[in-house]
Amino acid sequence: MVLRFRKDAVVEFGGLTWEEAWQLAARRFGKLADEDLAALQTVAELVRWNAMAVRLSLRAADHFGWDSTIKQLTAGPPVERDVRIEKNLYTPIYLAYETLTPVLQKALAMMGAMPHFRAYELNALSSLWQVQSGRALTWGEEIAGDSGLLEANGGSTWTMHEQVFLYAKSLFERLPDEVRCRSRGWLERVADMSEVKGLYRVIWNNTERQPLWKILEQERSSSMRNYYEPLLKRVVRTSLFFQEEASEWNIFEANAQRFTSLQYALAYIHRTRGQKDMRRVVVLIWFLGPVLTGIIRPTFDLLSHQIPAVASTLFSIYKMIGLISMAVTILSLGIGLWNQSKNEGVWLKLWAESEQQ
Numbered sequence: 001m002v003l004r005f006r007k008d009a010v011v012e013f014g015g016l017t018w019e020e021a022w023q024l025a026a027r028r029f030g031k032l033a034d035e036d037l038a039a040l041q042t043v044a045e046l047v048r049w050n051a052m053a054v055r056l057s058l059r060a061a062d063h064f065g066w067d068s069t070i071k072q073l074t075a076g077p078p079v080e081r082d083v084r085i086e087k088n089l090y091t092p093i094y095l096a097y098e099t100l101t102p103v104l105q106k107a108l109a110m111m112g113a114m115p116h117f118r119a120y121e122l123n124a125l126s127s128l129w130q131v132q133s134g135r136a137l138t139w140g141e142e143i144a145g146d147s148g149l150l151e152a153n154g155g156s157t158w159t160m161h162e163q164v165f166l167y168a169k170s171l172f173e174r175l176p177d178e179v180r181c182r183s184r185g186w187l188e189r190v191a192d193m194s195e196v197k198g199l200y201r202v203i204w205n206n207t208e209r210q211p212l213w214k215i216l217e218q219e220r221s222s223s224m225r226n227y228y229e230p231l232l233k234r235v236v237r238t239s240l241f242f243q244e245e246a247s248e249w250n251i252f253e254a255n256a257q258r259f260t261s262l263q264y265a266l267a268y269i270h271r272t273r274g275q276k277d278m279r280r281v282v283v284l285i286w287f288l289g290p291v292l293t294g295i296i297r298p299t300f301d302l303l304s305h306q307i308p309a310v311a312s313t314l315f316s317i318y319k320m321i322g323l324i325s326m327a328v329t330i331l332s333l334g335i336g337l338w339n340q341s342k343n344e345g346v347w348l349k350l351w352a353e354s355e356q357q
Contacts, residue, residue, distance in 0.1 A: 002304045003082065003148065007022045010341060015048065015049040015050050015051050015054075016044065016049045016050075016051050017234065018041075018044075020051075020069065021040060021044050021049070021054055022037070022040065024054060024055060024058055024185070025040045025058055028058050028059070028062055029058075029062065029073055035066075036066070036088060039061070039066035039067075039070065040058075042070050043057045043066075043070060043073065045056070046070070046073040046074065047073065047088050047089075047091075047092060048229070049086045049231060050089065052081070052089060052090040052092070053088050053089050054092075054326070055094040055095060055148060055231065056089075056092035056147075056148055057069060057073065057095065057146060058144030058150075059096055059099060059146075059148050060072075060092065060095035060097075060098070060099060063099040064095070064098075064099075069095065072091060073091050073092070073095075074303055075264075076092040077090060082167065083167060084166045085163050085166050085167055085170075086163060087328075088099075089163050090167075092168075093149065093163065093164055093167045094167075096147040096149050097147060097149065097171075097357075098149055099145050099147050100142075100146055100235050101272050103139075104139060104142055104143050104147075106175070106179075107129055107139050107150060108143055108144065108147075108150075108168055108171065108177070109168060109171035109172050109174075109175055109279070110128055110129060110172065110175070110183045111125075111128065111160070111165075111168045111172075112165075112168040112169035112170070112171055112172025112173070112183075113128065113172055113180065113183035113184050113186060113256070114128065114186060114261065115253070115264070116160070116162060116165040116256060116257050117160075117256060117257065117259060117260055117261045117264060118259060118319055119153055119157050119158065119159050119257060119260040119261070120140075120150075120157065120158050120159070120160065120260070120261050121156065121157050121260060121262045122136055122140070122156035122157070123190055123193055123196060123261075123262065123265075124139055124190050124261035124262065124265065125139070125140055125158075125261075126187065126190075127187075127189035127190035127193070128183060128186040128303070130189070133156075137156055138156050140152075140156070143158075144158060149164050149167075150164075157260070162257075174189075174282055178207060179308050187264075187265060189266055190261070190262075190265045191265050191268050191269050191272075196262070196265055196266070196269070197269065199262075199266065200266050200270065203266065203349060203350070204270075204273075204342075204346060207342055207345040207346050207349060208342075208345070209341050209342045210341055210345060211347070222325075231288055246345075247266065248267075248271070248347040249268070251269035252264065252265045252267045252271075252350075254295065258317045258354045258355075259354050263350060263353060264356060266350060267347075267350050270343070270346050270350070273343075
């Protein structure tokens with residue numbers, strides 16, 4: 001808290017200064033009369049000079065008028081406050097939301113189906129809302145322009161404050177079940193877009209397979225190492241114990257705020273590809289290995305008892321199959337490591353891109 005002078009009074013501020021609040025109001029309303037200045041001071045004091053709260057409250061005042069906005073800020077929102085949202089921000093966010101049309105209110109609420117990303121690209125919002133990109137662009141611009149709950153980030157990309165995201169999440173939980181179910185399918189839809197799949201192919205093709213020691217060296221130099229177990233341990237655990245869920249994907253899920261919606265979708269595509277590759281390895285190891293051998297051995301034992309003359313021949317064949325099974329198991333592990341070297345390279349590349357932006 002700092003002391004600032006305004007006219008002949010000394011007032012206590014915690015965030016914006018009077019000059020900064022006045023500049024925000026002047027940009028929205030133009031020349032401010034004395035009654036506007038008095039209303040601005042009241043609004044700023046009600047939200048304790050929080051910069052974001054003042055900005056949203058000014059949008060509400062432009063839409064509803066000073067008196068209505070001050071009355072609502074004084075009374076608080078007519079709905080129960082989500083305790084995760086700061087008290088000073090909840091009513092301004094609510095008022096900004098109320099400036100939107102019902103269609104845009106629903107669109108914002110549907111964004112609660114997504115994680116909180118560093119940025120939201122047009123293709124993700126188009127998939128979420130299940131509208132053409134042109135309409136999604138219009139809705140994004142209108143939400144940003146009318147309410148300020150999204151902020152344009154150049155081109156067709158938007159950002160959302162964490163507190164606004166929490167508000168959208170609470171709205172999402174109140175949507176009809178059918179709408180929530182459709183909204184949760186946004187990731188599969190955006191990952192199925194031809195342009196997104198094409199971008200993933202470029203990343204995959206430009207990632208070279210490297211010796212295992214180089215991958216391990218890159219892991220050690222990446223901040224991603226803080227979140228998961230070593231590569232060899234992951235490959236063995238995934239191959240031998242059917243734990244197909246990629247631990248790298250779990251890391252992306254837990255750190256979604258580091259990524260844009262597009263980067264997250266690319267990671268999802270890569271997770272799906274990695275699961276398919278590892279299933280092939282698991283089938284080779286377990287079906288052509290111990291399982292196949294375990295099926296053949298009882299059969300050979302039965303035939304040996306029924307036809308003793310062929311027992312030695314069957315035993316030789318069984319030993320050969322055992323050797324083949326062992327070779328297949330070793331080869332399968334090698335294939336798993338070979339594929340994993342490129343898979344891991346893509347994970348590290350996607351993680352590195354989030355750190356560069």
